[in-house]
Ligand SMILES: [Zn+2]
């Protein structure tokens with residue numbers, strides 16, 4: 239993989255003959271979700287290499303400048319684009335006049351949640367909504383709690399908890415800085431939110447599990463996190 243500066247200079251700008259001229263189905267920026275010419279300040283619109291997903295150059299620089307483990311990957315298909323390092327990223331951000339982390343490009347399109355994320359608040363909401371989705375999916379589809387009337391006598395809810403956390407992590411959650419795994423507070427808050435949403439789902443959809451052995455263990459885990 240190329241280093242970031244080489245990637246931008248040779249791979250991104252190496253395709254300059256087709257810049258600003260995307261195929262019809264790629265006319266929206268895959269980061270900000272605006273039509274490519276629909277931005278306040280004119281910007282170069284170009285395809286990422288090697289996957290040919292189109293983005294604004296400034297949106298790209300913003301994307302790679304954030305503290306996010308996916309910043310070296312295409313926002314759409316997740317292919318790794320370049321070898322990330324801090325010095326290259328800082329240099330590129332400075333060269334492009336983008337203050338790192340200050341939100342010069344204040345929004346991006348969260349493809350899983352199908353929602354524009356424009357600040358820490360909406361990122362937090364999208365992260366929380368993704369927990370709700372994953373919890374419901376796991377109980378309904380993986381364990382078939384709603385459709386199968388005869389529940390197993392013992393449901394290992396701590397195992398479910400780990401599985402849901404694992405799936406969320408696979409999809410790159412949480413993305414918001416308040417919930418980030420980088421901090422102990424964020425990690426605890428994230429774990430607590432997952433637990434609470436699991437309990438709420440069970441109370442609403444599978445009451446007979448409430449109070450069971452597995453439930454008591456889950457409550458124990460909840461106390462630990464307080
Ligand atoms: Zn854009």
Ligand SMILES: [Zn+2]
Pocket residue numbers: 286289290291312313314315316317
């Ligand atoms: Zn891509």
